[in-house]
Amino acid sequence: MSSNNVPTVKLLINGEFVESQTEQWRDVINPATQEVLARVPFATQDEINAAVASAKQAFKTWRKTPIGARARVFLRYQQLIRDNIKELAAILTAEQGKTLADAEGDVFRGLEVVEHASAVGNLQLGELANNVAGGVDTYTLMQPLGVCAGITPFNFPAMIPLWMFPMAIATGNTFVLKPSEQDPMVTMRLVELALEAGIPPGVLNVIHGGVDAVNAICDHADIKAVSFVGSTHVGTHVYNRAIQSGKRAQCMMGAKNHAIVMPDANKQQTLNNLLGAAFGAAGQRCMALPVVVLVGEARNWLPELARLAQTLKINGGVEPGTDIGPVVSCSALERIHGLIQKGIDEGAELVLDGRNPTVSGYEKGSFIGPTIFAGVKPEMTVYHQEIFGPVLCVMQADKLDEAIELINANPNGNGTAIFTRSGAAARRFQEDIDVGQVGINVPIPVPVPLFSFSGSRGSKLGDLGPYGKQAIMFYTQTKTVTARWFDEDEVAGAVNTTIALK
Ligand code: NAD
Numbered sequence: 001m002s003s004n005n006v007p008t009v010k011l012l013i014n015g016e017f018v019e020s021q022t023e024q025w026r027d028v029i030n031p032a033t034q035e036v037l038a039r040v041p042f043a044t045q046d047e048i049n050a051a052v053a054s055a056k057q058a059f060k061t062w063r064k065t066p067i068g069a070r071a072r073v074f075l076r077y078q079q080l081i082r083d084n085i086k087e088l089a090a091i092l093t094a095e096q097g098k099t100l101a102d103a104e105g106d107v108f109r110g111l112e113v114v115e116h117a118s119a120v121g122n123l124q125l126g127e128l129a130n131n132v133a134g135g136v137d138t139y140t141l142m143q144p145l146g147v148c149a150g151i152t153p154f155n156f157p158a159m160i161p162l163w164m165f166p167m168a169i170a171t172g173n174t175f176v177l178k179p180s181e182q183d184p185m186v187t188m189r190l191v192e193l194a195l196e197a198g199i200p201p202g203v204l205n206v207i208h209g210g211v212d213a214v215n216a217i218c219d220h221a222d223i224k225a226v227s228f229v230g231s232t233h234v235g236t237h238v239y240n241r242a243i244q245s246g247k248r249a250q251c252m253m254g255a256k257n258h259a260i261v262m263p264d265a266n267k268q269q270t271l272n273n274l275l276g277a278a279f280g281a282a283g284q285r286c287m288a289l290p291v292v293v294l295v296g297e298a299r300n301w302l303p304e305l306a307r308l309a310q311t312l313k314i315n316g317g318v319e320p321g322t323d324i325g326p327v328v329s330c331s332a333l334e335r336i337h338g339l340i341q342k343g344i345d346e347g348a349e350l351v352l353d354g355r356n357p358t359v360s361g362y363e364k365g366s367f368i369g370p371t372i373f374a375g376v377k378p379e380m381t382v383y384h385q386e387i388f389g390p391v392l393c394v395m396q397a398d399k400l401d402e403a404i405e406l407i408n409a410n411p412n413g414n415g416t417a418i419f420t421r422s423g424a425a426a427r428r429f430q431e432d433i434d435v436g437q438v439g440i441n442v443p444i445p446v447p448v449p450l451f452s453f454s455g456s457r458g459s460k461l462g463d464l465g466p467y468g469k470q471a472i473m474f475y476t477q478t479k480t481v482t483a484r485w486f487d488e489d490e491v492a493g494a495v496n497t498t499i500a501l502k
């Protein structure tokens with residue numbers, strides 16, 4: 001507890017939850033009520049160094065811990081998350097604002113990665129080629145890198161930390177996590193459960209903070225790899241800084257995802273899917289659908305879309321039947337209002353204005369309802385900037401090709417979707433669209449962890465994505481061994497002065 005009776009968020013260093021000695025703190029605020037839930041420290045450089053040192057020390061033994069023992073930690077961990085999912089969702093809703101059902105979804109999508117991490121024995125297998133030359137075998141070892149670090153955003157405070165440390169630790173690395181300073185509490189509860197599952201002291205460490213902590217991670221000589229998820233401008237900075245100091249880096253960044261609606265699509269299903277994807281989580285998902293391109297006759301569906309959007313219920317995230325909770329903070333709300341005003345000023349048509357809704361019982365909350373712009377043009381700010389709120393831009397195209405061209409001209413490549421009953425149109429779309437994650441009648445095509453998250457172009461830096469096979473590659477170094485064993489009684493052959501194996 002701090003002096004004013006608000007709980008403090010702890011650091012995790014070498015298996016101990018400790019109070020930071022910093023002078024710099026920030027409030028964690030419930031966005032529905034503005035109640036201060038906790039205070040989060042901005043860790044000092046000494047504390048960050050201590051976290052990295054403990055991870056470096058723990059790596060010496062963890063890297064040699066049998067793969068089955070590592071896997072069993074994650075088998076226990078997935079059960080603990082499952083048993084505590086309601087409590088985790090409640091913490092998440094209180095500090096972030098999304099509805100309880102959506103908060104459970106956030107935890108569940110992370111839980112799927114933990115389940116996958118428990119299969120590490122199969123995932124981290126090397127390869128072997130027998131007799132590549134006379135009596136010579138070649139095989140690969142997929143060895144852990146050392147201390148890895150993760151930097152996470154506010155919008156999925158359960159799922160995204162779980163994209164990172166389970167895969168890194170299961171493959172034999174140790175980890176330093178820096179959660180979002182806006183909503184670190186559910187992350188810390190997940191970390192407590194990870195220790196309960198058997199992660200040894202020093203293998204997982206947590207520091208808190210902002211710019212300085214992120215820069216310290218990027219610069220630290222003992223950190224070998226950095227995984228980042230967040231906005232494009234911060235991700236680009238993190239990538240460049242981490243690469244410059246000789247690290248591996250993967251950065252999943254901002255988005256502007258488009259859905260194409262063909263006139264032959266199932267109308268009711270499509271409209272329901274669009275509403276969920278554009279306005280669910282108050283539009284604060286990197287895989288949300290903030291742009292819809294209505295093709296041909298589907299252009300006439302706009303009034304029905306706007307009418308249905310008005311039926312969505314805005315309320316505190318804990319109230320049953322809520323569709324849209326508050327956005328994460330008053331400053332986020334202010335930024336969204338500013339962008340809506342910009343849209344009006346630049347000539348987009350405000351078809352539905354969700355600003356300043358009345359939410360009884362939550363008068364201080366940072367709420368905004370579904371907002372729809374029509375007549376949006378590529379040069380408008382509401383189109384080319386990520387709004388990260390419940391604001392949908394509606395555009396039009398005569399033909400599928402025109403819509404594909406529009407999407408391919410956008411610099412982002414996180415996700416996209418098409419709604420159609422035509423297999424030919426869907427196949428054309430999947431083939432020609434230059435976006436890393438494609439939905440066919442699926443509005444938010446986030447891959448399950450049998451695959452990897454594969455956003456592309458401006459939405460990603462680094463070749464390998466989080467979780468799935470690509471995460472195994474990211475968190476390991478391939479060592480290739482070429483071996484020959486001589487029999488004691490073998491007669492010495494001639495000296496080989498060529499490069500060929502004989
Ligand atoms: P953010 O970039 O503001 O913050 C991400 C992390 O970076 C946080 O831990 C924060 O403390 C740190 N940070 C913030 N400003 C910094 C700075 N100037 N220098 C160094 N570090 C800094 O992102 P956010 O607002 O928390 O999250 C929303 C953004 O994340 C959106 O752009 C969204 O599209 C993106 N996102 C992308 C994905 C994806 O997979 N592509 C997933 C989730 C969120």
